[in-house]
Amino acid sequence: MSDLTVYGTMISQPTRSVLSFCRLSGLEFQYNDLDFIKRNHCTDEFAKINPFQAMPAIVHNSFNVWESVSCVMYLADVFNVDNQWYPKDLKIRARINSYLLWHDEGVRIPLDSYLKAKYLVPKFGGPKLTEETEAPYKDKLQEWYNTFKWQLAETHYAGRTDTPTIADVFAYNEIANASVLMDLNEQPEIKKWYDEIGAIPVVQEYTQQAFEMMRKFFS
Amino acid sequence: MSDLTVYGTMISQPTRSVLSFCRLSGLEFQYNDLDFIKRNHCTDEFAKINPFQAMPAIVHNSFNVWESVSCVMYLADVFNVDNQWYPKDLKIRARINSYLLWHDEGVRIPLDSYLKAKYLVPKFGGPKLTEETEAPYKDKLQEWYNTFKWQLAETHYAGRTDTPTIADVFAYNEIANASVLMDLNEQPEIKKWYDEIGAIPVVQEYTQQAFEMMRKFFS
Missing domain, CATH: 1.20.1050.10 (Glutathione S-transferase Yfyf (Class Pi); Chain A, domain 2)
Incomplete structure (x- = not known):
């Protein structure tokens, strides 16, 4: 099991952007698909991961990050990403x-x-x-x-x-x-x-x- | 003369945020105050600095950056900022x-x-x-x-x-x-x-x- 989990729903545009960034950067992660019809993101449990209860959010080694662009920036830093998609230049x-x-x-x-x-x-x-x-x-x-x-x-x-x-x-x-x-x-x-x-x-x-x-x- | 110039107007909230970041981080810069009443930001010349013709924008060694938060992120990277205001942690x-x-x-x-x-x-x-x-x-x-x-x-x-x-x-x-x-x-x-x-x-x-x-x- 990877130490990185992405929470989201495939219908959510920013969820797919964060997932794509992980895949394009070769990051190992598991995807926790929250059933948005069942409002699985509106729970007290998910509020501990994203206080806004919006998708996506990530948990990396028990540290949670929300806002899709902030997730990408954190992942780029912590996994030292330097590729075409988000170069260090x-x-x-x-x-x-x-x-x-x-x-x-x-x-x-x-x-x-x-x-x-x-x-x-x-x-x-x-x-x-x-x-x-x-x-x-x-x-x-x-x-x-x-x-x-x-x-x-x-x-x-x-x-x-x-x-x-x-x-x-x-x-x-x-x-x-x-x-x-x-x-x-x-x-x-x-x-x-x-x-x-x-x-x-x-x-x-x-x-x-x-x-x-x-x-x-x-x- | 510093190799960093901040363009903006003091009435603009994000201009003051970028200026404050520079000062709080001890960066040397000059401030180019654009008279927004004279619409000095709506010129073709300023469009070369910020295509959106919005304030603030920065020029560092002839490289231009716009969007106030993006300016802060660029400055933090290029000047290796690691302080209370934007720590590397x-x-x-x-x-x-x-x-x-x-x-x-x-x-x-x-x-x-x-x-x-x-x-x-x-x-x-x-x-x-x-x-x-x-x-x-x-x-x-x-x-x-x-x-x-x-x-x-x-x-x-x-x-x-x-x-x-x-x-x-x-x-x-x-x-x-x-x-x-x-x-x-x-x-x-x-x-x-x-x-x-x-x-x-x-x-x-x-x-x-x-x-x-x-x-x-x-x-």
Whole structure:
């Protein structure tokens, strides 16, 4: 048994990003799949691992870390990671970190809030979006296309780096969950990048598991 | 002349956090004060330093970094910082990073959005808040009191660390700008922490400069 455990659910975008980072960095770990439908993350026990009771979180030698990006930073330090995905080169790492600090505001919030309003809220008995209530989300999605195209324009990668990094994996996982909201064929610059990152074997494997889980959950 | 320049404006909370980090860590730097009223950050020249044209940003030996937390992380790495404010101890650093990754969502957005709506939008000719349009902001401020009290409850510090760190400085600077919105005497747990962090000499010095700037700007 490894001294590292990742807690999460495959449907959670940041869970898949942390799991992908572990696999891409060759870290040994076990994955503790919390059944989010049974609300296994809302227990007092899990609050001891992540006081916010959000997924993912990690435990390494009985030390707990939460916030997905903070988990990646801790793992990189403690396991001395220096690879393409999160190199020790301070300049490349700074570019990746600047992306990761912008990721929530720039990618996760605009996409995930639309996704929740359109699919998750009605699934749990809340109101369905109407043409009128959906319009502001659609407008923000249009704005987001432009923002993200601009973000990719410099080097073709989310962190403005010369090769794909963990920044792209974080971005990809958000867009994969939200892909049901968009036709990426209409956004060729994003589509080209999306297909490239989605073809990274471990990213592809986790995405397929997530899509399967979403199909079951929403069917 | 130092090989490090910090670009920003004293009224900007994250600018003061990066400046404080430099001072608390004994880094030599020059401060390039961008006059935000003249929109000196909205130039093509500044876009080469921060593509988002937001403050602060740093240039170190002709390498530019943006996003305040990413600036702190880069500076800590490149200048080998290991002090109370951002120790190399991986566990303490993980706690600080988990706070810093939550800071925007947990502190900056709820406070700064109210501040902008109440003071900045009318200052630039936009609509004044009415009792009705201010109510949701007031409700969110009440929620925020509880969230932040909970955040401090574990160890009395924002990063759930045993001593004050840069996490507290980031939190303090947001609350200082927003202090005009609240009576902290009604929030004694927050007030005690606020007074302690605000008494750190360099934090106090920058806060006084910010308050002076705000007084002139809004008078």
